[in-house]
Amino acid sequence: MPILDFKEIAQANLTNGLQDTFEMFARDFFMMLGFEIKDGPDRGQDGGRDLIINEKREGIIGDTEISWLVSCKHKAHSGSAVQSNDEIDIKGRVESFGAQGFIGFYSTIISSSLNRSLEGLKRHFDVKVFDREIIEKMILENPKGRTIAKRYFPISFSKWEEDHPKPANIFSEYEPLHCQNCDKDLLPQGDGIIVFKKDLKTEVYVAFLWCCKGKCDQDLKSKYRLMGYTDAGWEDISDILIPGKYLAWNMAVLNRIQQGDDKYSDEAFKSLKQFILRVSQMVLRSQNDEQIRRLMDLASLP
Numbered sequence: 001m002p003i004l005d006f007k008e009i010a011q012a013n014l015t016n017g018l019q020d021t022f023e024m025f026a027r028d029f030f031m032m033l034g035f036e037i038k039d040g041p042d043r044g045q046d047g048g049r050d051l052i053i054n055e056k057r058e059g060i061i062g063d064t065e066i067s068w069l070v071s072c073k074h075k076a077h078s079g080s081a082v083q084s085n086d087e088i089d090i091k092g093r094v095e096s097f098g099a100q101g102f103i104g105f106y107s108t109i110i111s112s113s114l115n116r117s118l119e120g121l122k123r124h125f126d127v128k129v130f131d132r133e134i135i136e137k138m139i140l141e142n143p144k145g146r147t148i149a150k151r152y153f154p155i156s157f158s159k160w161e162e163d164h165p166k167p168a169n170i171f172s173e174y175e176p177l178h179c180q181n182c183d184k185d186l187l188p189q190g191d192g193i194i195v196f197k198k199d200l201k202t203e204v205y206v207a208f209l210w211c212c213k214g215k216c217d218q219d220l221k222s223k224y225r226l227m228g229y230t231d232a233g234w235e236d237i238s239d240i241l242i243p244g245k246y247l248a249w250n251m252a253v254l255n256r257i258q259q260g261d262d263k264y265s266d267e268a269f270k271s272l273k274q275f276i277l278r279v280s281q282m283v284l285r286s287q288n289d290e291q292i293r294r295l296m297d298l299a300s301l302p
């Protein structure tokens, strides 16, 4: 199921001033990957324009620079595959610009006939194809890709972002929530559970843990049972990542402390606070620059 809707990028060959958007998108995309963008040749009769991009390759005896000719074809609005007759004389175009490789940058898929002719060209130079699926994957996997996605796919990307929230910038750096048995970060997917361990003799919580469900939970259970401690309640982390549940759970913890129902060892209370802070990165919204400046002012007040 595609995530980014390429139809959000204005159709090429319209004379409304937006005809360059797909090529601008290609420039931003290749800059994100670390290519240097050279000015492209003029617009051709089909409304398409090729880009020249340079790639630095580090070698043992020195760096080399490879020039690629990028052909952008934006056919998402018609939905049709890029055909052989959409790409005229690739070899001649690559050679006339002195490039060493060809990249097809397509907002749909490539037809099998064009694929065959590109395979044939690999005898002469490097050939790569970035189709809709590959472009989408690379954008969503790259930390810089979010900025590009926000600019060119504002509607479909914001829908995706709702389901894949980015940790809020509460701390100077992201603080993971590692499973206390296998070290996996539990925050991005919200998988795993929290468990209270109690000393039944003193009625005190001696530990507050987070771990994966299943084996990790079982391993920790055996470890704590040997020390004489029992499970005294657990919750799914995914539930606590729901903002309303996060608040309700925090209130319940505070209330039980106030009423004297729950007593924590220093160690367990420290863990509880650590959990609340780390989880807050996925529940709270990000702070803007002005708020961060103000926060620094407040912290520096005597």
Ligand SMILES: [Zn+2]
Binding pocket: 179, 180, 181, 182, 183, 184, 211, 212, 216
């Ligand atoms: Zn684990």
